[in-house]
Amino acid sequence: MTETRLxxxxxxxxxxxxxxxxxxxxxxxxxKKTGGKLILRIEDTDTERSTQDSIQGILDGxxxxxxxxxxxxxxxxxxxxxxxxxxxxxxxxxxxxxCFCTKEELEARKEAAMAAKQEMGYNGACRNLTPEQVAEKxxxxxxxxxxxxxxxxxxMLGYDDKVLGRIEHSYNEVDDFVIVRSNGKPLYLLCNxxxxxxxxxxxxxxxxxxxxxxxxxxxxxxxxxxPMPVFAHMPLxxxxxxxxxxxxxxGEIVAVHFYKEHGFIPWAxxxxxxxLGWSPGDDTEIFSxxxxxxxxxxxxxxxxxxxxxxxxxxxxxxxxxxxIAINEQYLRTMxxxxxxxxxxKVLEKEGLWNAAYAGEKKEWYLHTLALxxxxxxxxxxxxxxxxAYFADDFQxxxxxxxxxxxxFPDLKEWLPLLADRYQALEQFTTxxxxxxxxxxxxxxxxKPGVIVNGMRTVVTGQLAGPSMYDILMTLGRDKVVQRLRNxxxxxxxxx
RNA sequence: GUCCCCAUCGUCUAGUCAGGUCCAGGACAUCGGCCUUUCACGCCGACAACACCGGUUCAAAUCCGGUUGGGGACGCCA
Numbered sequence: 001m002t003e004t005r006l007x008x009x010x011x012x013x014x015x016x017x018x019x020x021x022x023x024x025x026x027x028x029x030x031x032k033k034t035g036g037k038l039i040l041r042i043e044d045t046d047t048e049r050s051t052q053d054s055i056q057g058i059l060d061g062x063x064x065x066x067x068x069x070x071x072x073x074x075x076x077x078x079x080x081x082x083x084x085x086x087x088x089x090x091x092x093x094x095x096x097x098x099c100f101c102t103k104e105e106l107e108a109r110k111e112a113a114m115a116a117k118q119e120m121g122y123n124g125a126c127r128n129l130t131p132e133q134v135a136e137k138x139x140x141x142x143x144x145x146x147x148x149x150x151x152x153x154x155x156m157l158g159y160d161d162k163v164l165g166r167i168e169h170s171y172n173e174v175d176d177f178v179i180v181r182s183n184g185k186p187l188y189l190l191c192n193x194x195x196x197x198x199x200x201x202x203x204x205x206x207x208x209x210x211x212x213x214x215x216x217x218x219x220x221x222x223x224x225x226x227p228m229p230v231f232a233h234m235p236l237x238x239x240x241x242x243x244x245x246x247x248x249x250x251g252e253i254v255a256v257h258f259y260k261e262h263g264f265i266p267w268a269x270x271x272x273x274x275x276l277g278w279s280p281g282d283d284t285e286i287f288s289x290x291x292x293x294x295x296x297x298x299x300x301x302x303x304x305x306x307x308x309x310x311x312x313x314x315x316x317x318x319x320x321x322x323x324i325a326i327n328e329q330y331l332r333t334m335x336x337x338x339x340x341x342x343x344x345k346v347l348e349k350e351g352l353w354n355a356a357y358a359g360e361k362k363e364w365y366l367h368t369l370a371l372x373x374x375x376x377x378x379x380x381x382x383x384x385x386x387x388a389y390f391a392d393d394f395q396x397x398x399x400x401x402x403x404x405x406x407x408f409p410d411l412k413e414w415l416p417l418l419a420d421r422y423q424a425l426e427q428f429t430t431x432x433x434x435x436x437x438x439x440x441x442x443x444x445x446x447k448p449g450v451i452v453n454g455m456r457t458v459v460t461g462q463l464a465g466p467s468m469y470d471i472l473m474t475l476g477r478d479k480v481v482q483r484l485r486n487x488x489x490x491x492x493x494x495x
Numbered sequence: 496g497u498c499c500c501c502a503u504c505g506u507c508u509a510g511u512c513a514g515g516u517c518c519a520g521g522a523c524a525u526c527g528g529c530c531u532u533u534c535a536c537g538c539c540g541a542c543a544a545c546a547c548c549g550g551u552u553c554a555a556a557u558c559c560g561g562u563u564g565g566g567g568a569c570g571c572c573a
Contacts, residue, residue: 009573010573011572011573013572045573046573048572049572049573099571103571106570106571110570114496117496117497118497119496119497119498119569120496120497120569121497121569145571164499164500164501167500168499169498169499170498173499174498175569177570180571181571182571183571185571187570187571187572188572188573191573207567208499208501208567209566209568210567210568210573211500211567212498212499212567212569215498215568235500235501235566236566238565238566242565242566243566244567275507275508275522276507277507279507279508280509281509281510282521283508283509283520283521283522284521285507285521285523302501302507302508303500303501303502304500305500305501305567306506306508308506309505309507309523309524317524320506320507320523321506321523322506322507322522322523322524325522325523325524326523328536332536374534374535374536375534375535375536376535400533404533441532447532448532449533451532452533453532453533456533456534462533462534463533463534464533464534464535465533465534465535466533466535467531468533
């Protein structure tokens with residue numbers, strides 16, 4: 001059994017988007033599963049559109065997702081000698097020919113065909129030029145492209161797709177396609193095959209949008225005398241309107257970096273992506289890296305396209321609800337130390353990080369994260385909704401401000417009074433703070449909720465949160481007393 | 496216009512190859528309830544789908560044919 005070798009060959013014409021990320025992930029999973037290798041190859045033959053920025057963006061995206069590769073990145077443009085050699089070989093063997101049709105001619109023919117509602121492929125005008133005719137046109141300095149000469153055969157042309165089954169076309173359906181441009185630069189269809197042969201790729205796992213390319217590439221493998229890899233075409237990811245997701249029409253929401261910036265846990269996002277077009281066959285949905293590698297198979301890739309369930313302008317769900325749900329699931333079940341490392345980056349970015357959190361206050365830090373993580377959706381929430389735990393300059397949300405504070409003007413007096421009593425407490429514990437708060441409520445003849453919710457508002461700025469007395473302990477007496485005493489500022493602001 | 500692929504709850508999907516165990520299971524979302532002096536978590540429950548028409552069969556989500564619908568490709572892009 002030879003080693004399995006897969007590749008991820010992005011074209012650097014934009015950031016890494018979720019479709020590409022999912023393709024990379026599937027290839028990576030299968031390589032890991034089979035103990036094979038993953039090769040990263042940047043297909044930059046479209047020099048017009050390729051940019052350095054997008055190469056970096058793709059690398060960053062893969063790194064963030066945790067998708068690593070064993071070889072590369074190779075750059076396709078560095079192998080144009082190979083590509084051209086293959087083209088010349090086929091030319092010499094009569095498997096390809098020079099075509100002198102101009103772009104204008106082709107376009108005119110295509111438009112005429114469109115108008116007449118007829119087939120619009122290449123008509124083979126230059127296919128049967130005699131050597132003399134070719135020499136004549138060449139000496140006249142006419143530019144030419146090299147086309148592959150699709151054999152005239154009766155049988156069917158096809159391949160066995162690992163997910164779709166047998167795919168077939170009759171030979172005459174396939175037009176002679178261009179493999180080298182008139183400027184001498186080789187084209188994707190050729191480069192891709194030549195590179196896959198050189199890189200000894202055994203499995204080509206890519207989107208269904210490549211199916212017709214595969215049909216033509218099968219011909220190339222045959223003409224080049226190379227063994228064919230296993231092909232597997234994955235379903236596409238569409239939007240709610242069933243349109244292919246694209247950078248152009250969807251923007252940032254389909255970019256991998258969007259999820260990085262919005263506080264997703266990388267593996268949680270991979271977990272979401274893999275479920276788009278694949279399932280393990282049982283009800284498992286949450287996988288560790290090892291579990292997923294173990295469970296993954298090509299055969300269980302779905303045939304039908306899936307929809308990335310994103311609604312523009314949705315107030316509650318800024319992206320696919322399932323992606324958020326999976327992220328939440330990881331957020332509250334992952335090892336707290338790992339969460340701590342990820343939250344550190346967020347806090348650092350927001351200027352909330354304190355070196356002591358990694359030192360003498362580490363226990364406090366992790367305990368606090370564990371206390372508040374249940375209610376959060378993303379890592380960023382620790383710095384926004386959870387800001388009061390790490391800084392004093394937190395905002396008080398409008399809703400609790402009105403509902404829990406301004407509605408009860410007496411709190412202006414009561415909370416500072418509570419602060420005094422907390423200050424005087426011999427033991428600052430959950431039991432004691434609770435007892436004192438309840439006493440105060442009784443004394444003022446209000447429900448304890450009035451005191452508790454007022455306190456929560458002033459101390460955390462939030463309508464909701466963990467148990468009040470746990471919050472008090474985490475924050476510590478000093479901060480609590482200070483925030484309670486300061487309650488006046490909210491009433492002044494409101495006036 | 497031609498060719499290719501696909502079709503189960505709103506979404507992701509199990510079940511289809513080897514027809515009966517499926518008046519279709521799970522998850523997300525939604526809605527109720529329990530828990531909670533907040534909000535979540537957790538737990539319990541509800542809502543909700545085999546695109547359509549034929550055929551084969553004792554029996555069809557599952558096999559066959561057609562229809563409709565959706566997607567992809569048809570570049571000197573990748």
